[in-house]
Amino acid sequence: MVDLPEYACACGRSYEVSVGRWRCDCGGVLDLAAVPLAWSPRGDDHSLWRYADAIPVPGRRFSLGEGMTPLVEASLGGAGSPGGDDGVWFKVEYVSPTGSFKDRGAVVLAALADLIGAPRLVADSSGNAGTAMAAYAARAGVAAEIFVPSGVSEKKLAQIRGHGARVTVVEGPREETARAAVERVEATGAFYASHVYNPFFYEGTKTYALEVFEQLGGTAPDALVLPAGNGTLVIGAYLGFAGLRAAGLVDRVPRIVAVQAELCAPVAEAFTSGRADVEAWSAAGTAEAPGPGERTVAGRTVAEGIAIAAPARGARILEIVRETGGAVVTVSEKEIALSHAALAARGLWVEPTGAVAYAAVRGLRSCGSPLTEGTVVAPLCGSGLKASM
Incomplete structure (x- = not known):
């Protein structure tokens, strides 16, 4: 198992990375314990994995060519x-x-899900993060369910479904979509691949x-x-x-x-x-x-x-x-x-x-x-x- 930085909350609590951990017991958001940036770009790699030494999750094998955009x-x-x-x-x-910058974080979360043995993941999104997570979950061989609010572009919905993810459309404001995703995570024990709550997304x-x-x-x-x-x-x-x-x-x-x-x-x-x-x-x-x-x-x-x-x-x-x-x-x-x-x-x-x-x-x-x-x-x-x- 690769050593991963711990989750840390502003309240002072810290946690090992695990499938079920996505927020602090106090309800606060989690960050990662600070790690110095390792600057050693890999000249022969023209994806974001040229900075693999600066990303605390090994995931190059799941790449779709993301990164190094013009x-x-x-x-x-x-x-x-x-x-x-x-x-x-x-x-x-x-x-x-997949057509947006969200690929940067999604590839890291998919690699993390695979690394910690998550059999399935759940994400909520207004569209782009959902399409990205669906694509990279498919690449990593992890089952995915994506929650989206009503009114999301039909093209984004088609893209999510095309990658094989299950789609759940939630009526009401965007916050209702996140609430429904959290309920599914807590009921099933799925890995919450949240571009908001999971700090590994920002490593991408x-x-x-x-x-x-x-x-x-x-x-x-x-x-x-x-x-x-x-x-x-x-x-x-x-x-x-x-x-x-x-x-x-x-x-x-x-x-x-x-x-x-x-x-x-x-x-x-x-x-x-x-x-x-x-x-x-x-x-x-x-x-x-x-x-x-x-x-x-x-x-x-x-x-x-x-x-x-x-x-x-x-x-x-x-x-x-x-x-x-x-x-x-x-x-x-x-x-x-x-x-x-x-x-x-x-x-x-x-x-x-x-x-x-x-x-x-x-x-x-x-x-x-x-x-x-x-x-x-x-x-x-x-x-x-x-x-x-």
Whole structure:
């Protein structure tokens, strides 16, 4: 058995990794005991497993080729956004095997499930994490059941089913989906492959930062602009650059700007209010009705991938953006639609959530915000072939 880092909770409790352990007895979320970043990229490997020495789970045999996604310049020689795109780079995550950055964490969780002998896994998702877990569970030979909220893209549902996973559709808000998944885990003893609760997922998403570091020639950008629902990419990217800083490879972690949709912005509201924790978002919290061109369904944002009313790690997202000198900002439905169209006009076809980070970059640069000064990297996190405007 490979030695794994222990789970640790802020309350002081720690636990060995096991199939049934997914949260602390106090109810808190679990992190991993800190381990120094081992920087020894494998030059002959062009997947995220080139950083295998920095990932505490051996899993290369389950690879579908995830990782090492392209980093492309946004600038078109002065054309484009009102504030200009000079110094802006897109990390094209939608070329990942299942069409989103969630493959980074899913491959690590599938490898972990196999390593600890889990015969089946359960996950809940608004779509992309579910498709990723279904694919990598199939690759690892582990049975999977994926819980999704009603209203998820039919293409994502078809993808999950196509990989052989059982799908359970749950009526009601996203939080009801998570509750139903937890009930199944507790009733069956399945491994909870949660991209929110299981900290090994972030060991995969931290490779986003390691790749950016290499692709920029061994330097850190000035800012990372990242979509934030549950914060899986915010937390992972921070861990990656914090690890590089601790290893003496960079002298700072980039400013992290987390982006939420105006119609579901619990973390942004807490940031603006100066709070250390996040209160659940409700429909009553949406102060403005959609304007012309702002297309929503029953007040729901088109950015379904970040429509999380009560993120379990909201406090951690706030800590990260404040520590790095960043912020939590919001974008409107109209800004998402315009940015989606701008990306498409450049040959980049993303799902609505995939346009959120660029919408924030455009808005911040147009008003001269220092948050997006210098070199900025933003992900195109999900494929438009999976969901559309």
